[in-house]
Amino acid sequence: MSSFLTSSFMSNIFGGLAQGVIYSLVALSLVIIWQSTHVLNFAQGAMAMFATYVGMTQIDRGLSYWWCVILSVVVGMAFGGITERVLIRPLYGKPEINPIVVMVGFLGVIEAVTTAIWTSTSRNIAAPFSQIYFKAGGKLVLLSPFIIFQIILAVVIMMLVAALFRFTRLGLQLRASALAPEVARLLGVRVNRMLTIGWMLSAGVGSIAAVILASGSFGLFPTNMDGVFVAGFIAAAVGGLDSPVGAIAGGLIIGLTEQFVLAYWSPSVAPLGGMIVLVAVLMIRPHGIFTRSVSRRV
Amino acid sequence: MIRVSDLSVNYGAIRALRNVSFEATPGKITAVLGANGAGKTTLLRAISGLVTPQTGTILLGEQSLARVATENIARMGVAHVPEGRGVIEELTVEENLRLGALASKVNISEGIEAQYAQFPVLGDRRRKYCGTLSGGERQMLAMARALIARPKVLLLDEPSLGLAPQVTAELMKTILSACESENLTVILVEQNAKSALRISHDAVVLHLGAVVASGSAAEVAADEDLRRYYLGLVEE
Ligand SMILES: Nc1ncnc2c1ncn2[C@@H]1O[C@H](COP(=O)(O)OP(=O)(O)OP(=O)(O)O)[C@@H](O)[C@H]1O
Ligand SMILES: [Mg+2]
Numbered sequence: 001m002s003s004f005l006t007s008s009f010m011s012n013i014f015g016g017l018a019q020g021v022i023y024s025l026v027a028l029s030l031v032i033i034w035q036s037t038h039v040l041n042f043a044q045g046a047m048a049m050f051a052t053y054v055g056m057t058q059i060d061r062g063l064s065y066w067w068c069v070i071l072s073v074v075v076g077m078a079f080g081g082i083t084e085r086v087l088i089r090p091l092y093g094k095p096e097i098n099p100i101v102v103m104v105g106f107l108g109v110i111e112a113v114t115t116a117i118w119t120s121t122s123r124n125i126a127a128p129f130s131q132i133y134f135k136a137g138g139k140l141v142l143l144s145p146f147i148i149f150q151i152i153l154a155v156v157i158m159m160l161v162a163a164l165f166r167f168t169r170l171g172l173q174l175r176a177s178a179l180a181p182e183v184a185r186l187l188g189v190r191v192n193r194m195l196t197i198g199w200m201l202s203a204g205v206g207s208i209a210a211v212i213l214a215s216g217s218f219g220l221f222p223t224n225m226d227g228v229f230v231a232g233f234i235a236a237a238v239g240g241l242d243s244p245v246g247a248i249a250g251g252l253i254i255g256l257t258e259q260f261v262l263a264y265w266s267p268s269v270a271p272l273g274g275m276i277v278l279v280a281v282l283m284i285r286p287h288g289i290f291t292r293s294v295s296r297r298v
Numbered sequence: 299m300i301r302v303s304d305l306s307v308n309y310g311a312i313r314a315l316r317n318v319s320f321e322a323t324p325g326k327i328t329a330v331l332g333a334n335g336a337g338k339t340t341l342l343r344a345i346s347g348l349v350t351p352q353t354g355t356i357l358l359g360e361q362s363l364a365r366v367a368t369e370n371i372a373r374m375g376v377a378h379v380p381e382g383r384g385v386i387e388e389l390t391v392e393e394n395l396r397l398g399a400l401a402s403k404v405n406i407s408e409g410i411e412a413q414y415a416q417f418p419v420l421g422d423r424r425r426k427y428c429g430t431l432s433g434g435e436r437q438m439l440a441m442a443r444a445l446i447a448r449p450k451v452l453l454l455d456e457p458s459l460g461l462a463p464q465v466t467a468e469l470m471k472t473i474l475s476a477c478e479s480e481n482l483t484v485i486l487v488e489q490n491a492k493s494a495l496r497i498s499h500d501a502v503v504l505h506l507g508a509v510v511a512s513g514s515a516a517e518v519a520a521d522e523d524l525r526r527y528y529l530g531l532v533e534e
Contacts, residue, residue: 169396169400172389172393172397172400175393176389176397183380183386185348185368185372186368186380187443187447188370188402188447190369191369
């Protein structure tokens with residue numbers, strides 16, 4: 001057993017999962033926004049990064065790590081809601097490229113403002129978990145308390161989001177607003193409010209990804225979510241932009257693929273692994289692995 | 299009670315409704331009849347606030363519905379079963395029903411059980427996704443989802459479309475009994491004039507967006523010219 005855990009194969013599984021859950025969170029956040037408002041939010045990563053700066057730097061003022069995490073999520077949610085209200089709402093019903101262009105521009109603005117406030121120096125906000133790898137039978141297992149925390153936190157967040165959508169009144173209204181906005185309004189659902197809440201939820205999920213990234217060895221800097229965003233985007237496309245389950249699976253697939261490419265080929269081409277998976281999947285299933293019906297919306 | 303006065307709706311250059319006036323009263327079914335493109339759907343969409351009229355007023359009781367948002371009109375007690383029924387296929391039967399009750403004050407689980415008692419087929423299919431339902435089952439679900447919120451007004455847009463005559467007859471009976479037992483104001487849009495007139499109390503005939511006749515359903519049904527030229531009811 002212990003030799004199995006310390007095998008290079010298992011190390012790569014652990015590494016891939018740890019990275020994959022971050023991609024899953026980002027992909028999930030993209031899917032929530034895509035489903036409700038049909039916007040591809042290119043500023044998703046940057047918004048989460050900004051919220052994490054606001055929240056996690058409060059540790060300098062003596063706030064505990066956990067309060068900083070909660071603050072980051074709250075700030076992220078507020079940021080998401082305000083963004084939908086101010087930047088996106090005026091663009092509904094206009095060409096679909098408009099919100100995309102706006103959010104790409106917004107990405108640049110957020111990163112510039114962040115650099116202006118906090119400089120571009122990377123910093124690390126250590127989680128209260130050791131990052132030292134476990135050992136089994138004298139050999140390293142590529143798992144640390146921090147990595148276990150990271151995986152558990154991500155899974156708990158995903159389960160909470162799934163439960164919210166599936167079992168609550170709010171979740172039902174969110175789903176109805178995304179699936180059939182006009183019918184939902186005829187049934188008295190305040191669809192505009194649901195769109196704002198969708199953006200808030202999405203941004204909250206994204207913030208968790210950024211918090212995990214900032215708490216680990218990767219650190220926090222103004223562009224720290226850029227690569228993660230691209231991988232999360234690929235993960236969402238692989239799983240199917242219409243499928244939250246697909247987003248989560250897509251994230252794990254991309255995380256594991258990158259890890260194995262990195263280990264058996266070369267670290268410099270790791271992102272290529274994700275691209276190869278994407279191209280292969282899109283050739284076989286153009287709408288992603290988990291999309292149920294093909295272009296249901298008109 | 300719904301009172302429509304002098305209502306006009308344009309889509310660009312198309313005049314879909316021209317100075318339409320009529321009343322629909324509680325406890326009665328008012329049929330709105332007319333051929334394709336007569337403006338029937340537009341009329342219901344205007345009442346629900348989904349299209350903005352150019353002129354005219356719509357009153358629900360004493361209250362004007364001008365500039366009231368669709369979701370608030372629904373919350374004021376106007377249930378609208380749209381063309382094509384509006385059943386959300388990706389949700390289950392029960393989720394659709396739950397959604398119908400959410401914005402109202404009714405107790406959700408009691409409301410759902412009451413609808414299952416009324417429409418036992420829905421109870422049998424409660425966990426099924428609505429994409430798997432037949433046309434008749436969908437129409438039943440759409441009715442149940444509208445009635446669960448205990449509305450004051452029920453707007454039905456061609457409920458019989460695509461249903462077998464037998465199923466249509468059942469449906470019309472259900473509409474009539476709901477209307478009578480709940481003192482509902484029902485506006486029943488139909489191309490199938492024969493079925494609609496059989497259960498309606500009043501009728502309005504639209505042609506190219508204008509009212510060409512209105513009165514009791516019996517009067518409209520008895521008018522040879524209306525039957526021949528607007529309702530297509532004269533057998534050769
Ligand atoms: N969104 C729209 N944009 C432009 N024109 C429209 C729109 N909706 C309806 N129309 C036009 O308005 C007129 C009335 O349409 P409406 O759908 O109200 O008719 P209807 O009586 O419901 O017809 P049907 O029996 O076919 O459902 C038609 O000429 C139609 O082409
Ligand atoms: Mg119509």
